[in-house]
Every structure is written in C-alpha cells, then in structure tokens.
Amino acid sequence: LTDLPGELLELILCCDVLGAADIGRVSCTCRRLREACQPRGKVWRERFRLRWPSLLKYYSHSDSVIWLEEYKARHNAGLEAQRIVASFSKRFFSEHVPCDGFSDIETLGCPSHFFEDELMCILNMEGR
Numbered sequence: 001l002t003d004l005p006g007e008l009l010e011l012i013l014c015c016d017v018l019g020a021a022d023i024g025r026v027s028c029t030c031r032r033l034r035e036a037c038q039p040r041g042k043v044w045r046e047r048f049r050l051r052w053p054s055l056l057k058y059y060s061h062s063d064s065v066i067w068l069e070e071y072k073a074r075h076n077a078g079l080e081a082q083r084i085v086a087s088f089s090k091r092f093f094s095e096h097v098p099c100d101g102f103s104d105i106e107t108l109g110c111p112s113h114f115f116e117d118e119l120m121c122i123l124n125m126e127g128r
Helices: 006-013 020-027 031-036 042-051 053-058 067-091 112-123
Strands: none
Touching (some): 006 031, 006 042, 020 042, 042 053
C-alpha cells in the first residue's frame, strides 16, 4: 500500500466497504498511511459522508473541519441519544412527564442536528 501513488491510496481508503475502525487501524501502521488518513483529509470526510449523508448540508466546502473529530462527536452523540431514548419508557411510563424530564437532552454538549439525525435513524430502523 505504501508504494501506491497518494491519489490511488486515497481512493482505496475512501472505499465504502472499509469502516471507521478499518481506517483507524490502517492509520496506525506507518507514517505514510497515517498521513493519508489525516483528520482533516478526504478519507475521514468520506467516512462521515457515507455514514451520515444528510449531515453534510451543515458544512460548507470553505469550512476547515477536522473530520475525524466530527465523526467521533456524531458517533458519541448517537450513542448518547440511544441511551436516552432507551430510558424514556422507564422514566415516562406514567401520564405525568416531569418538567425537567428532557434536561439530559438539552445538556448533551453536541450540535443539535447530531441528536436530531440519530432520532431520525432510530425512528426509521426496521422493526421499530
């Protein structure tokens, strides 16, 4: 892999059969591959686009985005949203919903569109 031209290497790393964990593992192997998988680069942008295509509308091409950090933030927001939604039936089974019942959502510390996107994913899951 390290002998391939940079453009070809980037195309291989942007392939949709590779996951984020695969890219992380590849980037740990040597300096050349770590540079190909740089956090601001095309590889992590493509990972983000493949996983959450509807979120790209929130970014402009002129933004200097650290795509690896955005990927991690969106992934963590999804995990937190799933945890919160799983706790709803226990907390809100009664007819009375407490005033501070949704305070954990308001204090997530991530962009609201990340949480909204995960809620849409949960609603659109098969079997739900």
